[in-house]
Amino acid sequence: MTHRYIPNTGDDIRRMLDAIGVSSVDDLFAPVPADVRLRRDLKIPAAMSEPDLMKHLQDLACENADCGRAAVFLGGGIYRHFAPSFIDQLLLRSEFYTAYTPYQPEIAQGTLQAIFEFQTMVCQLTRMDLANASMYDGSTAMTEAALMATRLTRRDRVVVARNVHPQYRQVLATYTQNLGVTIVEVGFTGEGGVDLQALARLADGAAAIVFQYPNYFGVVEDPRPIVEVAHRAGALAVATVTEPLALALLQPPGAFGVDIVAAELQSFGIPPSYGGPYCGVIAATEKCMRQMPGRLVGMAKDTEGRDGFVLTLSTREQHIRREKATSNICTNSGLMALCAAMFMASYGKRGLPALARLNFDKAHHAAGTIAAAASASGVRPRFGAPFFNEFVLGGFGDAFQVQKGLLEDGFMAGVPLGRDYPELADAMLLCVTEMNPAGQIDGLASAIAKRAALAST
Amino acid sequence: MTDPRDRLIFEKSHEGRRAYSVPAQDVPATPMTGSLPADLVREEIEDFPELSENNLVRHFTRLSTWNYGVDTGMYPLGSCTMKYNPKVNEAAARLPGFGELHPLAPECAAQGALQVMYELQGLLGEITGLPSVTLQPAAGAHGELTGMMMIRKRLEDRDGRPRSLVLIPDSAHGTNPSSAHFCGYDVREIRSGPQGNVSTDALSEAMTEDVAALMLTNPNTLGMFEDEIVKAAGIVHAKGGLVYCDGANMNALVGKARPGDFGVDVMHLNLHKTFSTPHGGGGPGSGPVVSTREMYPYLPAPVVVKEGDAFRLDSDRPKSIGRVKAFQGNFGMLVRAYAYIRALGPDGLRATAENAVLNANYVRVKLRRRYDVPYDRVNMHEVVLSDHRQNAHDVTTLDIAKRLIDFGFHPPTIYFPLVVHGAIMVEPTESEGVDELDRFVDAMLAIADEAERDPDLLKRAPTTTRRSRFDEAAAARKPVLRWKKA
Numbered sequence: 033m034t035h036r037y038i039p040n041t042g043d044d045i046r047r048m049l050d051a052i053g054v055s056s057v058d059d060l061f062a063p064v065p066a067d068v069r070l071r072r073d074l075k076i077p078a079a080m081s082e083p084d085l086m087k088h089l090q091d092l093a094c095e096n097a098d099c100g101r102a103a104v105f106l107g108g109g110i111y112r113h114f115a116p117s118f119i120d121q122l123l124l125r126s127e128f129y130t131a132y133t134p135y136q137p138e139i140a141q142g143t144l145q146a147i148f149e150f151q152t153m154v155c156q157l158t159r160m161d162l163a164n165a166s167m168y169d170g171s172t173a174m175t176e177a178a179l180m181a182t183r184l185t186r187r188d189r190v191v192v193a194r195n196v197h198p199q200y201r202q203v204l205a206t207y208t209q210n211l212g213v214t215i216v217e218v219g220f221t222g223e224g225g226v227d228l229q230a231l232a233r234l235a236d237g238a239a240a241i242v243f244q245y246p247n248y249f250g251v252v253e254d255p256r257p258i259v260e261v262a263h264r265a266g267a268l269a270v271a272t273v274t275e276p277l278a279l280a281l282l283q284p285p286g287a288f289g290v291d292i293v294a295a296e297l298q299s300f301g302i303p304p305s306y307g308g309p310y311c312g313v314i315a316a317t318e319k320c321m322r323q324m325p326g327r328l329v330g331m332a333k334d335t336e337g338r339d340g341f342v343l344t345l346s347t348r349e350q351h352i353r354r355e356k357a358t359s360n361i362c363t364n365s366g367l368m369a370l371c372a373a374m375f376m377a378s379y380g381k382r383g384l385p386a387l388a389r390l391n392f393d394k395a396h397h398a399a400g401t402i403a404a405a406a407s408a409s410g411v412r413p414r415f416g417a418p419f420f421n422e423f424v425l426g427g428f429g430d431a432f433q434v435q436k437g438l439l440e441d442g443f444m445a446g447v448p449l450g451r452d453y454p455e456l457a458d459a460m461l462l463c464v465t466e467m468n469p470a471g472q473i474d475g476l477a478s479a480i481a482k483r484a485a486l487a488s489t
Numbered sequence: 490m491t492d493p494r495d496r497l498i499f500e501k502s503h504e505g506r507r508a509y510s511v512p513a514q515d516v517p518a519t520p521m522t523g524s525l526p527a528d529l530v531r532e533e534i535e536d537f538p539e540l541s542e543n544n545l546v547r548h549f550t551r552l553s554t555w556n557y558g559v560d561t562g563m564y565p566l567g568s569c570t571m572k573y574n575p576k577v578n579e580a581a582a583r584l585p586g587f588g589e590l591h592p593l594a595p596e597c598a599a600q601g602a603l604q605v606m607y608e609l610q611g612l613l614g615e616i617t618g619l620p621s622v623t624l625q626p627a628a629g630a631h632g633e634l635t636g637m638m639m640i641r642k643r644l645e646d647r648d649g650r651p652r653s654l655v656l657i658p659d660s661a662h663g664t665n666p667s668s669a670h671f672c673g674y675d676v677r678e679i680r681s682g683p684q685g686n687v688s689t690d691a692l693s694e695a696m697t698e699d700v701a702a703l704m705l706t707n708p709n710t711l712g713m714f715e716d717e718i719v720k721a722a723g724i725v726h727a728k729g730g731l732v733y734c735d736g737a738n739m740n741a742l743v744g745k746a747r748p749g750d751f752g753v754d755v756m757h758l759n760l761h762k763t764f765s766t767p768h769g770g771g772g773p774g775s776g777p778v779v780s781t782r783e784m785y786p787y788l789p790a791p792v793v794v795k796e797g798d799a800f801r802l803d804s805d806r807p808k809s810i811g812r813v814k815a816f817q818g819n820f821g822m823l824v825r826a827y828a829y830i831r832a833l834g835p836d837g838l839r840a841t842a843e844n845a846v847l848n849a850n851y852v853r854v855k856l857r858r859r860y861d862v863p864y865d866r867v868n869m870h871e872v873v874l875s876d877h878r879q880n881a882h883d884v885t886t887l888d889i890a891k892r893l894i895d896f897g898f899h900p901p902t903i904y905f906p907l908v909v910h911g912a913i914m915v916e917p918t919e920s921e922g923v924d925e926l927d928r929f930v931d932a933m934l935a936i937a938d939e940a941e942r943d944p945d946l947l948k949r950a951p952t953t954t955r956r957s958r959f960d961e962a963a964a965a966r967k968p969v970l971r972w973k974k975a
Contacts, residue, residue: 035837037837037920040848040919040923045844048848049847060843060847063869064714065718068718068746068750070745073744073836074615074744074835074838074839076615076835079836082832089824091601094601095600096587096600104591109816122546125549126559126560127553128553128556128770129770130560130561131557131770133772134771136900138954139894140556140557141955141956143770146549146552148497148971148972149497152499156535156536159535166771168772171812172814199812199816203811203814205811206811211671252525254526254529281530303588303821304590304592306591306592306602307592307818307819308814308816308819308822321968332964333960334960335960344964350630350667351663352663354663357667359671360633360664361630363761366768368773370770379508380507380538381536381538382509383509384537393514393516397517397519418525418526444594466511
């Protein structure tokens, strides 16, 4: 019986076998030695019709507490923002999503121009000279940025701040373990910022100083002293950004002399989707261009002298340079970059700052409301430093227990920090965006007050 | 004069236009002064676009029409498996319970998602015969790096030293040597034998106790099954090395043979090839790694485990290579691949491999009269032609590829594998029926005629597209990588 995804019928197959001059399809598998051929059915469930399949998937999806039903105050690298409806409808234009990497520019100008516009908007947002066509995600972008710095400086020590996303630091450690690159971590102060004195001691001989802006605790710290320490030591300053919306309100890394920016652009219209796909990107100064990993789209002229776009500087890449390439990356996050480009363009010059400001207002209102409601139980902001849309609350006793309790109350709220920072076991990271209405914020404040009181008795 | 509709989004920007709306301000505004240091506050995002919503929709819709996708027509890009991307997969990944689920949601609130991952681990393990599975890598090359790190860790754990070399056939994808390099290994190339396969003699010679792994693609990039794979794996294993398989070509084997049964220790799968998730114009992909039982301790953390009726992420893995990506992998792609496998079942998956192989062989026999087929014997899911005969008329592979565009087809992969001069690598996939293959064959035959009769026609191709061939060398000499206000 034919399957709905496979057009050839039994008659077609017989006609084709005749043309080839063999008597059965199995004859075509003759090069596979008989003793390694699979002589049985795969032990997997039988085929499903589309309606049965969809019902099955809906049942599984309903096992999850999606953000439509629970009040979600989770950030920690992935943020909930409203994406205008047109974005997903355009992402479903199959000319975009069913295309391959644009190796044939004459029939891929749509993808290529969109990525060129993406690269430009990333440069404008970060105020850097150039940006690549995307990386897998923020964690791998940061890691590749650090490796890029080791090549540019010919040094093999990377200093990374402990207030950089813990999972990002884990990825950096994994990638570098076999490359003779040493990773040194620098701690944070009581205000949640990088310990600058420790940094000054550790910076000597470093290829890169990697910090996060705003940092994992949501703290907005002044990048200038960090960049200064880096440059004085001959190291490159690498800024990681996990909440790029903040750059609509804050001076961009490029304003402070940062050399490389590694960002996660999930905030820009990409659904949380339990881990991906997301959109990493690296932006950098001109002098870093030849060491940039991944694809770059550039302008070109066709034989008639008309402007268009091509993949360029590919001699950096694995399909040309093989083991001497700047990275092994091939497939990146093209469609997610298109998504981020459409998001950036839709909010645009005025809307992105407006959205950022609303996030700022909501988060500050929430921090104040929660502190007022729960301070009697000892709950208070852990760091007094400036923040954007995320902040750390301490004083919970066991933050994991409080998180569980809040879930029972209908709030998916707060990333407990104890697993990654034992000294912050009583603390959780909360995120408030434009997706959290005032009523939800008030509800969360009461629930936290109640749970914190329970925990402290 | 350029059509104004062709301009860049920045050139279409119009001060004061807007496409956005933000929720009502239902909380008091927080004064910036005192909350943020004044010198950290940004004035504006210079030159960022300003357009209305319908302006944007027209702009991006217009761009989409300049693209060619699998839904546009046949896309026989060798080694890329450009098969049909089922639409139900898109609907599945967008279910709010999947799409809106935050990756840091507590496990008890993510049981459905964890179940999809757990079951997909099992399905991929059964399909490949390699039961230790990680879904974390974001693409094929990421999977290669992950798999090679696992091999390194395994050898360190077993022998106390990781060894220093990786053997890679000359027909391999460029990502292979690059991934091995980023895992701290030196690469030694092995020449293909006269039949296009790995020569076990050359392998025996190169295989020493300093070789960590053989990294090979099977079927290889010539579309040939490595028929001496069992012997080759034996040679590697006898010296204590491991066998890594690049799974880019797994579409030829699903339901027909399992890499775990022919000596492979570790391999990656490209869900965006074999398992129908869309390529997205260059990603996102997903590159799970499957491996033998002995490799289980080295998988990246976390893996999804089942305890009783509950699923959880197990991060307590002391021998793990570590984490290769933040969060749980490209979950949206995992949902799509899961939906695909469940839609096909064992019969459908087997039919997939059979039709993919049948289609590629049909193209070979139909084209061999007019095109050089360097390895003209039964092939698997793809066939490699060369431009050898057309060279006599000064026509090259590039000309043939570009002319195919005028006939309404996406060109095959060209100039790869490197071991064939002027390679034209055709992978029709199972998604094409014989009628569409005939149309492709007719186009290729017509081009062979044109090459003899009117080579200039091919040199000028494509002529039906909105842009003709580009001067890529000039573009690379003076790279313009972004727009700037004039």
